[in-house]
Amino acid sequence: MEDRDVVQWLCEELSAGGARDRDMGELEALVDRRTLEIRRQVLQRLVQDEADRTEFGCPVCGEKLSMVHRGRQRTVASTVGPVSFARDYGHCGRCESHAAPADAALGLHGRASASPRLQEICALTVLHGPAGRAAEDVRRLAGVGVCASTLHREGFRQGERALELRERDIRRAETPEGAALLAAEARAAPGDATLIIEIDAWNIRERDNWGLTEAVREAGGDTGRWHWVYTGTVFRLDQSGTTQSGRAVVTDRGYVATRAGIEAFERQMHVEALRRGLLQAETVLVLGDGAVWIWNLAARRFGRASQRIDLFHVKQHLWELAAKLHGKGTPEAELWIQPYLRWLERRKNGALDIIESLEQLQLRTDADGAEAIARELGYFREHCGRMDYKAAKAEGQPCGSGAIESTCSQYQRRFKLTGQFWSLEGDEAFLALVTLHRNGRWHQLFPHNLN
Numbered sequence: 194m195e196d197r198d199v200v201q202w203l204c205e206e207l208s209a210g211g212a213r214d215r216d217m218g219e220l221e222a223l224v225d226r227r228t229l230e231i232r233r234q235v236l237q238r239l240v241q242d243e244a245d246r247t248e249f250g251c252p253v254c255g256e257k258l259s260m261v262h263r264g265r266q267r268t269v270a271s272t273v274g275p276v277s278f279a280r281d282y283g284h285c286g287r288c289e290s291h292a293a294p295a296d297a298a299l300g301l302h303g304r305a306s307a308s309p310r311l312q313e314i315c316a317l318t319v320l321h322g323p324a325g326r327a328a329e330d331v332r333r334l335a336g337v338g339v340c341a342s343t344l345h346r347e348g349f350r351q352g353e354r355a356l357e358l359r360e361r362d363i364r365r366a367e368t369p370e371g372a373a374l375l376a377a378e379a380r381a382a383p384g385d386a387t388l389i390i391e392i393d394a395w396n397i398r399e400r401d402n403w404g405l406t407e408a409v410r411e412a413g414g415d416t417g418r419w420h421w422v423y424t425g426t427v428f429r430l431d432q433s434g435t436t437q438s439g440r441a442v443v444t445d446r447g448y449v450a451t452r453a454g455i456e457a458f459e460r461q462m463h464v465e466a467l468r469r470g471l472l473q474a475e476t477v478l479v480l481g482d483g484a485v486w487i488w489n490l491a492a493r494r495f496g497r498a499s500q501r502i503d504l505f506h507v508k509q510h511l512w513e514l515a516a517k518l519h520g521k522g523t524p525e526a527e528l529w530i531q532p533y534l535r536w537l538e539r540r541k542n543g544a545l546d547i548i549e550s551l552e553q554l555q556l557r558t559d560a561d562g563a564e565a566i567a568r569e570l571g572y573f574r575e576h577c578g579r580m581d582y583k584a585a586k587a588e589g590q591p592c593g594s595g596a597i598e599s600t601c602s603q604y605q606r607r608f609k610l611t612g613q614f615w616s617l618e619g620d621e622a623f624l625a626l627v628t629l630h631r632n633g634r635w636h637q638l639f640p641h642n643l644n
């Protein structure tokens with residue numbers, strides 16, 4: 194039978210079934226519905242053929258399995274409805290484990306309740322919204338009903354796969370050969386390339402007593418906990434620019450986000466920097482706010498990098514001192530701060546001039562003021578080596594860590610939407626999933642669409 198015979202037959206079927214005087218949207222839905230069962234049966238038969246062709250060997254070691262259950266049924270939800278197939282289930286004497294080789298050949302994890310394509314749709318929709326709302330989106334997009342708990346489970350399972358990939362890359366970075374492999378992923382760079390690494394942290398609120406929430410709240414207890422999410426972004430200066438409307442754009446940019454602690458973050462940041470050209474870059478620059486862990490990390494992991502403290506944070510310190518000495522928002526405060534702001538941005542080593550000026554001022558001020566000045570002097574003395582904004586501007590480098598701050602707020606927006614669905618472990622898995630997607634590596638989880 195030719196394709197056109199099938200088409201002819203379907204058109205006649207649909208016309209007879211009332212496919213007249215409908216708009217295109219209705220026709221699309223009609224074709225979808227009418228062919229759904231046909232497509233489901235085709236998929237089911239092809240899956241069964243594939244299962245029948247699979248050799249009965251251990252998916253891990255290849256050893257022939259001993260039969261435990263012949264023709265055991267498995268049903269998987271797909272974009273065309275439930276698909277059932279029979280496959281043999283056996284035992285490997287060498288690995289001392291059970292396996293259904295057909296599952297492995299079909300790319301179906303033992304715990305997967307959905308087909309790979311449906312898994313992908315579930316994971317993509319939960320990236321953008323809570324599972325409850327995503328269920329309705331999936332129903333409209335894929336035409337199949339998936340309940341919120343399935344979506345949640347799939348999102349979590351894909352998150353775990355993303356975590357595994359992350360772990361694999363961290364192990365890779367520990368050997369010179371592995372690091373070279375990661376570095377080979379970096380795009381070709383000009384000889385004088387500058388790599389920018391921006392680092393920050395934000396808080397995530399955790400509901401680790403889900404289910405008890407109401408009872409705990411009634412008892413007056415705290416139902417949430419705060420956790421730090423360490424976040425970084427890395428990009429090459431020559432791949433960033435601004436749009437006509439002045440918005441900053443970076444064509445190729447890597448992200449890291451984890452709540453597994455500073456050490457874990459440091460290793461992940463290193464991996465991502467390798468992939469974005471750490472070894473090829475002539476200049477490496479780390480940007481952050483005043484947090485001491487950032488500079489310790491930079492010194493440990495990116496020893497040859499220059500360090501720069503976010504200009505906005507430095508200005509805030511000056512404004513606070515201005516308010517302390519001359520009153521918040523007064524013309525005197527405004528007048529007092531102006532030369533400092535100018536020196537900071539326009540003078541080479543402007544921070545040293547500020548220190549000198551503040552030292553003199555300290556001697557002429559009352560005890561209260563002198564104490565405030567002493568505090569800020571400590572800040573400027575500690576960070577003055579990270580304040581060369583004049584040189585930064587001359588080199589076209591960023592003076593602030595705006596890129597990472599906007600990254601953090603994007604993550605935060607999504608995580609405020611997660612509601613009560615994500616458990617303790619879930620948050621890290623979900624962070625890994627969101628980050629893998631942001632890094633443009635979605636195909637590592639779902640390679641099917643590449644063909």
Ligand SMILES: [Zn+2]
Pocket residue numbers: 251252253254255256285286287288289
């Ligand atoms: Zn085996």
